Amino acid sequence: MNKKTAILIFANSAEKEVERKSFLSTEVFSALNTQTLKTVEKSGIEYFHISEKQQVGNSFGERFSNAIDTIFKKGFDKVITIGNDTPHLKTHHLVATLQQLETKDVVLGPSKDGGFYLMGIKKAQFHKENFIKLPWQTNRLHKKIANIATAQNLEVQFLELLSDLDSKEDIQFILNSFKAIPLSILKLLQKLDFTFRSTFFEEGFSILKTSFSKNLNKGSPIIFA
Secondary structure, eight states, X not given: OOSSEEEEEEOOXXXXXXXXXXXXXXXXXXXXXXXXXXXXXXXXXXXXXXXXXXXXXSSXXXXXXXXXXXXXXXXXXXXXXXXXXXXXOOHHHHHHHHHHTXXXXXXXXXXXXXXXXXXXXXXXGOOHHHHHTSOTTSTTHHHXXXXXXXXXXXXXXXXXXXXXXXXXXXXXXXXHSSXXXXXXXXXXXXXXXXXHHHHHHHHHHHHHHHHHHXXXXXXXXXXXX
């Protein structure tokens, strides 16, 4: 086991996550949390799970930065941070990050929404005050970090692009990808996707039916050719 590097799982409980992402269910987040732990445990890297119960700070940036700082204060030189909303995250992403941090300053796993699903960072490159000020939870985050790294002549390694579950559209995107998903999560996402599609068609039919009825009531003229 690597004693210099730790994984930070920065993820809330299923109940708390659903408050922010109401289009998903506690069942989905419970499955995601379980899968994330399995993925991490397979890596053999020591890890810490910091949920809403241990997080400190008013903003996301403060809570996330404080969590990373907590890991460094435990004596680790490098931290690999992940969340719980990336179904395609695999153990090999964590192992690759561990290896890349031997020679690179920062490792980023970019997400489709402009953020990142994974970040590996060394203690020497982590400055909490500046870290807090980054445009967290925006589509400018990944680009901002890359620009800062370039300006400071830091060596950055990028992993493959993956998608987080941040919207209903992301569910369909993930299901339509050619990447493998754990069966338990796949079934739950397929069920949600089916529900969303059924609701969409029902609403569309209802609007069409109402519109057609109104036209009949107006006594629309019949034109004979």
